[in-house]
Amino acid sequence: MARGRGLSVRLRLTLSYAGFLMVAGVLLLAVVWVFLLRYVPDGPFVEPTFSPSRTDLQRAFLPKAAMAMGALLVVGLVGGWMLAGWMLAPLTRITDAARLAADGSLSHRIRLRGRRDELSELADTFDAMLARIEAQVEEQKRFAANASHELRTPLAITQTLLEVARNDRSGDHEVLVDRLHSVNARAIDLTEALLLLSRADQRSFVRREVDLSLAAEEVAETLLPLAEKYDVTLETTGDLAPALGSPALLVQLVTNLVHNAIVHNLPAQGTVRVTTGHRQGRAVLVVENTGPALNPQLVATLAEPFQRGTERIRNDHDGVGLGLAIVKSIARAHDGQLLLEPREGGGLRVTVVLPAGP
Template identity: 70%
Template sequence: MSVRLKLTLSYAGFLMLAGALLLVVVWVYLLRYVPAVIVNPSFEARRAAGLSYVPDRYDLLRAFAPKAAAGLVFLLVFGLVGGWILAGSMLAPLTRITNATRLVANGSLAHRIQLEGRKDEFRELADAFDAMLARLEAHDAEQRRFAANAAHELRTPLAITQTLLEVARSDPNRDTGELVDRLHFVNTRAIDLIEALLLLSRANQRSFTREHVDLSLTAEEASETLLPLAEQRGLTIETSGEIAPTIGSHALLLQMTTNLVHNAIVHNLSEQGTVWVTTSVGPRTVVLTVENTGEKLTPQLVSTLVEPFQRGTQRIRSGHASVGLGLAIVKSIAQAHDGTLTLSPRPGGGLRVTVELPAAPPHPDR
């Protein structure tokens, strides 16, 4: 039985029950004023005395029963027809949602229900379904762009390697030392890209062991590791803040902090620039903030920097071979730890990156 038929029978059954109860009430009410048996005089005697015929309960039943049965039949027909129409009208939005679900199952994510009318349960369901489709469509488009960009990025070092090998084969007298150096550089970049993709996949799957981690210590460790690179570029790293305990993977959180500090160093002023790394603690969260000097950035450009393989064409470029996954990995690690990543341009130029993670109580051994 379809839902519409079930609702129709339910409406008709309820209407029949209400009608039967009403008739029972009327019948009981009438019986209070009608004797069980009445002996009436003959017609001539009643006529001579000017009396009328007084019905008893049997007469009342004989007159009432056919009318009650006809009324119940009418209520049954009315309930079935009206219930069928009413059920169809009530279930019409559900039919649209079902059709939209079938389209999604066939691969169409662009369809939207866009249910009209006042806001009721069906409207809320349709709006929630449309919002889910919008997120799925955006995620699908992002994954398609990611796959295309990853294929392009992986193909580039392979194409360069093939070209270098063909040049070496066509010119046996060429200096092999220079060729080996170039091949080593290209191969290292390909390995870095593959490792970044594996790290991104690991963060998205949340397949890691959770432990107590102090973000202030990861900030100091990342800053000390990248200090030679900063000094080489004439930059200063300033690390400050308070103990910021959270729960997660130490390796992933260290990688996240390292990516942020490295990004702040690479995309900075050519000299006399600064990188600020700070940690703070809120009521329920811990915050890691990495800021750097640099050229002024537009909010539109900043909003695209977390996309995979997005390096920011308007930012300062250098000879550093970035794979374009730094901030994308940071976003994935933050989300894997139930945190948020916020990017905003600094008024004086440069970028401010804020990672907010759930706070954890201090480690029991401390």
């Protein structure tokens, strides 16, 4: 929420209480002035031959002063209570929102109005935190549901194939064995991808210096046969891009990006270009590939778990739907960013920005 700059809460409290004490002091002085004037004669002063006792003045002034101070104390307590309640009312709203969040209600927002100060910034930060937590919880729910579905599918296929084999004991089971092998391999790949995703999310790795340019060259050399199989030209260019992180995870990040760029490409004479560099204290990796034009709404969902770009995927290589999700998780675990955008003329441009190493 955009706000104009206002007075700080500390200054407002200081001005409020100081102003109230000033009013109380003025009232006190006025009371003293009024009562003392009663003992000042109207005419010219003549030194009396008889000096009045101070007890007369005390008897006349002290009870009234005590009553005035008592009244000021009551007014000060009531006024201070009202002022503090008014100034700290936003904290009550923040506390109520925190209680609702603790009870599981993440959709509630404070939405504190007014100019920007310490309390409004606290409320806005709390609202942003609730929004992030709610989004992460919803993402975890979708991930759990999708993972259960993806894991159930190969098990259901395996059960069906075994039932067919049990009912047809005299048939040739060579084809059945091949299918079971394929389904089992897919289940293993999915499980390994889930484990890798969990490892990246937990950030349970030792950080070391990794040059993304060397990782890109290593991955390009490894995946060159796959690129030749799909008639894709694989190019790697750029400068040194030292980053700080897990060598295994960062190599996996580059591998997933280049692999996806190869298999999700033009049917023939496609191109994959990998560029690395160092920009404003950040290590940058860019992977671009040719292909059909992509819908921006589709591109925005590609990094979600089990989201596949069905408009650009090959029938014989649909993967497990976790490639870009793993890349996003690895980038986030390294305090980096993953940016996806469709290329002009078709294809996808993926940019990974990581904190630079020493």
